[in-house]
Amino acid sequence: MKKTFKSLCASLLAAAALAPAAQAADKYPSRPIRVVVMFPAGGSADIVSRLVTQKVGEMSGFNFVVENRPGAGGNLALDAVATAPADGYTVVFATPGIAINPSLYAKVPYKLTDFKAISLVGEAPLMLMARPSLGVKSIDDLVTMSKKAPDAIRFGSSGNGSSSHLAAEVLRSMTGLQYLHVPYKGGGAAMTDVVGGQTDITVLPIAESLPFIRDKRLQAMGQTGRVRSPIAPDIPTIEEGGVKGYASTTWYMLAAPAKVPQEVVDTLAEKFDQALRQPDLREKLQNIGVTTINGDPRQAGEFLMSEAARWDKLITAAKIRLE
DSSP states (O other), X not given: OHHHHHHHHHHHHHHHHHHHHHHHHHSXXXXXXEEEESSOTTSXXXXXXXXXXXXXXXXXXXXXXXXXXXXXXXXXXXXXXXXXXXXXXXXXXXXXXXXXXXXXXXXXSSOGGGEEEEEEEEEEEEEEEEOGGGOOOSHHHHHHHHHHSTTOSEEEESSTTSHHHHHHHHHHHHHOOOOEEEEOSSHHHHHHHHHHTSSXXXXXXXXXXXXXXXXXXXXXXXXXXXXXXXXXXXSOBTTXXXXXXXXXXXXXXXXXXXXXXXXXXXXXXXXXXXXXXXXXXHHHHHHXXXXXXXXXXXXXXXXXXXXXXXXXXXXXXXXXXXX
């Protein structure tokens, strides 16, 4: 009996010691959530990530810390999240690179299956632009000029493997456009140099582009979306400009390491869903050209796989490969 009593006491003490840990594990999140962004501060991905996480934080009480980790077309950020502990405290605010890079690069240190989609936030078109002194008014003008002097036209992108880069590569494969690719570490630097005349053309998110188009510092040649953006209804799409079947947008998705518990995924998805339904956030996003999608984890996961398959076909057809 004495031994049984001692064993019972020991069991109770052990249970009491484990209870706080179990409660802490059940209470997610108990500390700040790190949101890794694939591009520098000030770009479209950074702006959208901060708008959305701020609203989620206001409504849920969750604390988000946005961390910009640019480089290698987003591969540095994606690798950091793929190898992070699968506890829900490190997530990535991804752009299309998450679906594109495994096909685009000869070797990446992660696989698409290393991630679990949580929320498909929204999408936005990009804008094809030229410095006015280049003297082109249409895509036909640009293609014709480029073929007369291959590699004379300098195209500045926001980085190897970025939506900016791939939108131009798809256009190249569909039209025969010729250019020398100059990759930058973000859209801000690419914009600065095309405005300054160091490069000739660029393709960047619509919200970043419109101020430069409206004050005539850059010449718009077309939006990359399937339809005209509500914030630029006067600017035709590239397809309307004569490139039939062309469409290439950027999109934003919250994803986590693949082994993150499903209850954590569901918790984050629910909070993002609630925030993305709020009229004030939807208006803020629309004002920068982002159409909210608000896809749940299943929809987001299906979209991610379909985008990976679509881009793999396009990249193979265009014979694009980066080391």
